[in-house]
Amino acid sequence: MSAALALGDDALVLSHRLGEWAGHAPVLEEEVALANIALDLLGQARMLLSSVGDEDELAFLREERSFRNVQLVEQPNGDFAHTIARQLYFSVYQHLLYEQLAAGTGEFADLATKAVKEVAYHRDHAERWVLRLGDGTAESHERMQNGLDALWRFTGELFRPVEGLDVDGESLHGSWSSAVTSVVERATLRLPSGPQSSAWSAGAGRQGLHTEPFGRMLAEMQHLHRSHPGASW
Amino acid sequence: MVTETLLEAELHRLAGSVPDPELPVLTLDELGVLRGVRMDGPDHVTVQLTPTYTGCPAIEAMSADIERVLRDHGVAEVSVVTVLAPAWSTDDISDEGRRKLAEFGIAPPRPGGPSGPVPLTLSVRCPHCGSTDTELLSRFSSTACKALRRCVACREPFDHFKEL
Known part of the structure; x- marks a missing residue:
């Protein structure tokens, strides 16, 4: 598997999910913030996917199992807190990963050097929201905790080795855990205690095994391109 | 960067004078995104451009504008290529560019881009009344490169070109 595909698909899929907030975010500033983060991720995705093939074909014509x-x-x-939990887990991971890649001399060094500065803002955005929601009202606290708990079992996969990606997964996992723990504790929340991946289902996205909601997301993302091949603005 | 010939320097000046499509008060040269202009043959010019943000949609409009300007000045073939390294930083915006941003009502970026988690301790000056008593409303504003702030003194909201 190409590492560019793994990193590019992470960015593309999260970008699409964040784009789904357009018209639904709780306040205008968040509408704009989530769309801006989605745009940064889409930029990463375009560069990464273009490095291994035609970006449109890869985004719009692959089946679920090829992602x-x-x-x-x-x-x-989910609700806003659920999205913020996903942002915290992912943006801390991506920030630490890009820092490592930017410090190296591999094929992703240039992109990572560029993108790490953008991702620092994504991470900052997520951390501040976790603090506000966790240390906010009883309702926001409970929702933030629910979000962290629900997504915890998907975090183990972030630290599995990816072929062609020269990173130290163990040290990445260590830095990620202490960063996330620090934010969660300051937000008066509890770090989930269960396993970070479950025995047979969670954690196989890199092998092309995905969860049930992904197929529906792809159907929506790809339908226009598939219905009108070659259409442009 | 390889030294440019006289002709290349002239073409560089022309390409650099193209206004930014989203911030038309700035030229591409003042924004610091033009990395080089090279004559590859008698009729062919390659222009190196670097994006401000990886996902910046303005890069396509910038490329089209550069191509048009150079063609209008008699260059038959123009290729605009995107380069990532060294990564663009808000420190690449010229002093003149900063002055124009402030005049346009956008607080210019503070020198020295962030490294690691974003430190925002130095105050940002209100482009309307000059007060340094301003507060952050949102990290993200009308474009990826700007944050939204409000002046506590004059109560006006304003965009801040955030440090990258």
């Missing part, structure tokens, strides 16, 4: 994103990013948005 190599982690299962975390394909999870439905």
Whole structure:
């Protein structure tokens, strides 16, 4: 499997999920913020996918089993706190990953050097919302905790080795855990205690095994291109 | 960067004078996104452009505008290529560019882009009344490169070109 496909699919799929908030976010500023984060991710996806093939064919004409994103990013948005939990888990991971890649000399060094500065803002956005919701009202606290708990079992997959990606998964996992723990504790929340992946289902997105909501997301994302091949603005 | 010939320097000046499609008060040269202009043959020019943000949609409009300007000046074939390294930073915006941003009502980025988690401790000056007593409303504003702030003194909201 190509590492560019794994990283590109992570960015593409999360970008699409965040785009689904357009018209639904709780306040205008968040509408704009989530769309901006989605745009940054789409930019990463276009560069990564273009490096291994035709970006449109890869995005719009592949079947579910050919996508190599982690299962975390394909999870439905849920409520706002659920989306923020997904943002926290993913943006901390991506920030630490790109820092490692930017410090190296591999094929992703240039992109990572560029994107790590953008992802720092995504991470900052997620961390601040976790603090506000966790340390907010009883209702926001409970919803934030529910989001963290529900997505915890998808976090283990982030640290599995990816062929062609020269990163130290173990140290990445360590840094991620201490960063996430620090935010969660400051937000008066509880770090979920269960396993970070379940025995047979969670954690196989990199092998092309996806969760049930992903097929429906792809159907919506791809339907226009498939119905009107070659259409452009 | 390889030294440019006189002709290349002239073409660089022309390409650099193209206004930014989203912030038309700035030229591409002032924004710092033009990386080089090279004559590959008698009729062919390659222009190197770097994106501000990886997902910046303006890059396509910039490429089209550069191509048009150079064609209008008699260059038969123009290729605009995107380069990522070294990564663009808000420190690449010229002093003149910063002055124009403030004049346009956008607080210019502070020097020294962030590294790691975003430090935002230095105050941002209100482009309307000049007060440094301003507060952050949202990290993300009308475009990816801007944050939304409000002046506590004059109560006006304003865009801030955030550090990258």
